[in-house]
Amino acid sequence: MARLNPWRWAVLGLAALYFLVPLGASVVFSVDVGDRVTFDAYSRILGTDGFGDSLLLALELAAATIALVLLVMVPASVALRLGAPRLRPVVEIVCSLPLVVPPIAFVAGISTVLKWGPEHLARTPFFRTMVAIQNPDFPVVLVLAYAVMALPFVHQALDAGLRAVDVPTLVEAARSCGANRTQALLRAVLPNLRGALLNASFLTLALVLGEYTVAHLLGFRPFAVWIVDISGAQAQMSVAVSVLSLLVTWVMLLALAAAGGRTRTTSRG
Amino acid sequence: MTVTTTEKATAEKAASVEFRGLRRQFGTTTALDGLDLAVQPGEFLALLGPSGCGKTTALRMLAGFEHPDSGEVLVDGEDVTRVPAHRRDAGMVFQSYSLFPHLDAVGNVAFGLRMRGVRTTERRTRATELLELVGLADKGRRFPHQLSGGQQQRIALARALALRPRVLLLDEPLSALDAKVRLTLREEIRRLQQELGITTLFVTHDQEEALSLADRVAVMHAGRLEQCAAPAELYGRPATAFVAEFVGTMSRIPGRFTDGLVEVLGRRLPVDGPPPSAADVDVLVRPEAVGVRADAGSGARVAATAFLGAATRVTVRLADGTEVKADLPTHEAAALGAGTEVSVSLPDRPVLVADRGR
Incomplete structure (x- = not known):
């Protein structure tokens, strides 16, 4: 580990100030009434209608998104690495498109497609599908949108993780040990991508818990939307909710790290 | 170290291997251009050749990682060309370190048994047994990144043997190791192969490795087999000019072929092998066969000397500019400094010839 010289301390201090001062101010504001400390704002959140439902919905969406995006991307990335390494730039560009397309435009596109349901598909079995993916209890359409995002x-x-291991050799070694392709992927490659899978899950979880635009415009109410909805009512509670959402995200990330983090071998490949 | 009875069992089912007319093209480059080669049961065969000669492609075809455009691969007379890699029953050791980073040594060796659904206790026993065989019984709990390169390759060897394969494939397993380790592991591989009696194919570009290890050496060039023979024969009676120059050191001395004899360095010597087609030929000589002695006025001079230990390699530039290499006992070579005028002689034996400039 690098030693911390004065410069590094200075940069670290500045960064800490930048992040911690607003956070600290928010916390102080949310617990300070006149001249005494009270956690009233926080306890009121828990009692507010929709807190549990929206948080649960956000977590379910996050879990489903993580599962979906990993199920699609892991086999795809490994196959790409083994079969067509030259296509990597193409895939990279395709995968970064969601960064370029603004969420507003993305939602507009999704809404248009969803409108095909009643307009063109009303007489076909697909209509039921269109309705089902918009079920407000568990909007599959959001999972699809988040997976893209x-x-x-x-x-x-995943790409960083795959570059750190010699995938072709590992697969061939596993195959010469009598493993078929699926076994080679599951038993020889995946365990060595644990760090990468964990990173991907982190990022997806953080994205889904904080996503507002798409969910709001499509009319669903996961945690982020709920926060905005109720924060109009009372200044102190809105700040308390923001602080709480930050804590929830942190707790979730820590939980994920703990779940995947029996870090015996992830230290070095 | 002793070999357990279960290990001995592999010897009984040692398989023969045969390549028949293997061809393979990658784009415009031809990796294999009709390779025919047969390996006897229990034989240790080295595939030797310069990089790009197709030796690794041939090995990978036997492992099932490459597929020929035409031709077939036979194991024990049975065509396995279409059999997928994991059912080939071939253990393989790779050039790069190929241990599974997430498993310890025992886990790595037991991997194949796990794929076969062998019970945990049974495969642990077997893995420990194999680690003992490669002399790493005390390193079972170590992870690959805690082991040296040589140890990793030993464990890779144990892993390749774990399923009692019919053939053992070694793809330049020593080339990533440093010189000392390479030597000891080389002997280790030979010892294991002889104890287990397993049919083994060993790919290498290092001729010394091939000659010292293998029962027979197959020299490949441009996707074809040049010669497959025992090391001594390969060295002493190379079938082609390519083999002659690739295996060991060879000097080419211009000569003239007339009336069934070659005129070279002022002597007329018989030809070893078929007579050449043209009159202008190159005579191929090994450095140890060349005699050199001080001889003022000969026109040939010592260009350089290199101390090799017991012998010294003297490079002589003949009057016509040809360079000839000769190995002399160091005490004899001491008198021959660079620039000394010398004469060069050949023994009274039939000589190998090649057409001039190939």
């Missing part, structure tokens, strides 16, 4: 981050994380 998470692509750039997931791709970067």
Whole structure:
């Protein structure tokens, strides 16, 4: 580990100030009434209608998005690495498109497609599908949208992980040990991508918990939307909610790290 | 170290291997151009050749990682060309370190048994047994990044042997190691191969490795087999000019072929092998066969000397500019400094010839 010389301390201090001062101010504001400390604002949140539902929905969406995006991207990335390494730039560009297309435009596109349901598909079985993916209890359409939005981050994380291991040799070694292709992927490659999978999950989780635009415009109410909805009512509570959402995200990230982090071998490849 | 009875069992099912007319093109380059080669059961065969000669491609075809455009691969007379890699029953050791980084040594060796669904206790026993065989019984709990390169390759060897394969494939397993380790591991591989009696193919570009290890050496060039013979024969009676120059050191001395004899360095010597087609030929000589002694006025001079230990390699530039290499006992070579005028002689034996400039 590098030693911390005065310059590094200075930069670290500045960064800490930049992040911690607003956070600290928010916390102080949310617990300070006149001249005494009270956690009233926080306890009121828990009682407010929709807190549990929206948080649960956000977590479910996050879990589903992580599962979907990893199920698609892991086999794809490994196959790309083994079969067509020259296509990597193409895939990289495709995967970074969601960063270029603004979420507003993305939502506009999704809304248009969703409108095809009643307009063109009303007489076909697809109509039921269109309705089902917009079920407010669990809007599959949001999972699909988030999976696309998470692509750039997931791709970067997986790509870095795959570059750190010699995938072709590992697969061939596993195959010569009698493993078929699926076993080679599951038993020889995936365990060595644990760090990358964890990173991809982190980024996706953070993205989904904080996403507002798409969910709001499509009319769903996960945690981020709920926060904005209720924060109009009362200044102190809105700040308390923001602080709380930050804490929730942190706790989730820590939980994910703990779940995947029996870090015996992730230290070095 | 002793070999357990279960290990001995592999010897009984040692397989023969045969390549028949293997061809393979990658784009415009031809990796294999009709390779025919047969390996006897229990034989240690080295595939030797310069890089790009197709030796690794041939090995990978036997492992099932490459597929020929035409031709077939036979193991024990059975065509395995279409059999997928994981059912080939071939253990392989790779050039790069190929241990699974997330598994310890025992886990790595037991990997194949796990794929076969062998029970945990049984495969642990077997893995420990194999680690003992490669002399790393005490390193079972270590992870690959805690082991040296030589140790990693030993474990890779144990892993390749774990499933009692019918053939063992070694793809330049020593080339990433430093010189000392390479030597000891080389002997280790030979010892294991002889104890287990397993049919082994060993790919290398290092002729010394091939000659010292293998029962027979197959020299490949441009996707074809040049010669497959025992090391001594390969060295003493190379079938082609390519083999002659690739295996060991050879000097080419211009000569003239007339009336069934070659005129070279002022002597007329018989030809070893078929007579050449043209009159202008190159005579191929090994450095140890060349005699050199001080001889003022001969026109040939010592260009350089290199101390090799017991012998010294003297490079002589003949009057016509040809360079000839000769190995002399160091005490004899001491008198021959650079610039000394010398004469060069050949023994009274039939000589190998090649057409001038190939």
